[in-house]
Amino acid sequence: MPDSPDIDVLIVGSGPVGSTFARVIADELPWTRILMVDAGPQISHPPGSHVNNIPDQAERAAAQAASQGPHPFPYPVLSMARRLGLGVAGGVPDPLLAGTHRVADPAQSSLVEGMAGAAMSTNVGGMGAHWACGCPRPGDGERIVFIDPPMWELALTRAEQLLHVTRNAFDDSHFVTRVTRLVGNYLNAGRPPERRVQPTPLALSVGQDGAVRWCGPDMILGDLVQPATPTSFELRAQTLCRRVLMDGSTARGAELEHLPTGRRRTVTARAVVVAADSLRTPQLLYTSGVRPQALGRHLNDHPMVITAVRLHPGLAAELGSTTAGTSAQDSALVPLVWVPYSDTHPFSGQIMYIGQIPATATGTSQKPPGEFAGLSWSCPKQLRAEDRITFSDSRRDALGMPAMQLHYGLSNADQTTIAVAKKEASHVAALLGTPISTDLPALLPAGSSLHYQGTVRMGATDDNTTVCDSSSRVWGTTNLYVGGNGVIPTTTACNPTLTSVALAVLAARALVRRHLHREVPPLCGSC
DSSP, X not given: OOSSOSEEEEEEOOSHHHHHHHHHHHHHSTTOOEEEEOSSOOOSSSTTOOGGGOOSHHHHHHHHHHTBOSOSOBOOOOOHHHHTTTTOOSSOOOOOOTTOEESSOTTOGGGEETOTTOEEOBSTTGGGXXXXXXXXXXXXXXXXXXXXXXXXXXXXXHHHXXXXXXXXXXXXXXXXXXXXXXXXXXXXXXXXXXXXXXXXXXXXXXXXXXXXXXXXXXXHHGGGGOTTSOOSEEEETTEEEEEXXXXXXXXXXXXXXXXXXXXXXXXXXXXXXXXXXXXXHHHHHHHTTOOOTTTTOSOBOOOEEXXXXXXXXXXXXXXXXXXXXXXXXXXXXXXXXXXXXXXXXXXXXXXXEEEOOOHHHHTSSSOOSSOEEEEEEXXXXXXXXXXXXXXXXXXXXXXXXXXXXXXXXXXXXXXXXXXXXXXXXXXXXXXXXXXXOTTOSEEXXXXXXXXXXXXXXXXXXXXXXXXXXXXXXXXXXXXXXXXXGGGOOSXXXXXXXXXXXXXXXXXXXXHHHHHSOOOOOOOOTTO
16 A cells, blocks of 8 residues: 555445445544545535435436436336326336436346346435435344344444434324324234334434425535535545456555546545445446455345225325325325334335325326325345346446346245235235225336345355455455445345445444554444
8 A cells, every 4th residue: 555545535436325434434533535436427416415305396307317327228207106006007017216227228138137127326426315215224134143233233323313314204194193003903913112013214304394304415424515614525426436456455546537528547545445336336346356256146136015005085084184295296205104024024014195196197187086005015035146246348338337237036935925925915905995906916026126235245254155244344355345235144125225324334433443543432322
């Protein structure tokens, strides 16, 4: 390592996890020279802000379109009503999300074998500028057993602080109160209090005036991205990391390219963090010559079962017109009820209030009568090494990186899990109303959850089935770290962001101690 590197820490990727590395490092050791790069454009102010915080609808749509990457095949925007199947005849709609783009052209289905819904975002803030902000804690079999439990609880608490997680967003929602009680009476038996049916924990803040601010990476970075605050942090948009420069086991820095100009430069660093996403992090390691046997393997997703119901007239009348967030079309803050994962209930359920559906959402001239709710049941998937990403040494993607190909399938055990999830979703739906279609419940195309995991998975030992150790340092390297959902090694059903941010908290503290020569104080619940 040079005696005077250009920077102390290079972070590739500006999503919630990359931002957590920056925030924790800066908190532990102020004036650390941190450079963060992202291949995508800045789409909001401050950089990394959630698009839901953009008040002008046209500006928000433009920000979403700008996130759809260099590909000629972005996802179009569909309303939540159509995503849930309302007004869509003849089966399940494609999972089309604003701000994302497909991994491969739909005409090249062989590149996403078994994972037709695979997508990602390319922008400052990554998926953190578009996510639904669900932040449930993992439970039972979702937990990582080789991380010290008290330390893990503290890391989760710190992650909740960084993400501004609240459990009180729906305190005035009759829908959440009534449905929590109704579904809880059906599912809560034998559950500990923290795993009972409850309002969904969300990463957002609600002002005294009721204004909602959704948590994007800007809220994690805080003063690091405030122009009036002098810091040693720099964020460069539209800057692609071509490769990490390795000298044996040491990451010396990286080769960066400013995409608008094509100008390339090399930076040196004391430590390098790759937190691109679960697909592009292993891609960058591969092109950098860092190729452990498990790289790209154990590609995990949450199979998602959805259904939608017209609420029973009595329930709809009981809720009245005072339900918080009266329509998914009128408010981005949609009331949500969470059914937590447990060993006896291996699903993570979400129940969403939709309200009345305008005719424009159904593509018809008439508004369907009644009020509606949607249910989604996320299933754990069996972890298999053959579910993986491979990278080509001859083909290149739109950015000139090794083209990726996804290999993914459902095992017999997965099919059984999905069948049970459909049955349970039907039972819960019947408590609320009548199905809007005989095609429901239905399984969304693989990849629809956008919760890709396992591709740079963590392990307790270097046994060729994992990519990094319990501090997220890549096996066989001295100063190269990975972050993001891809690090999660367990089978899960809950939204993975809180888990990934908690792992980044632990990793960033280890990085400071090892490479910036600072003994960090013990992690505590209020720090």
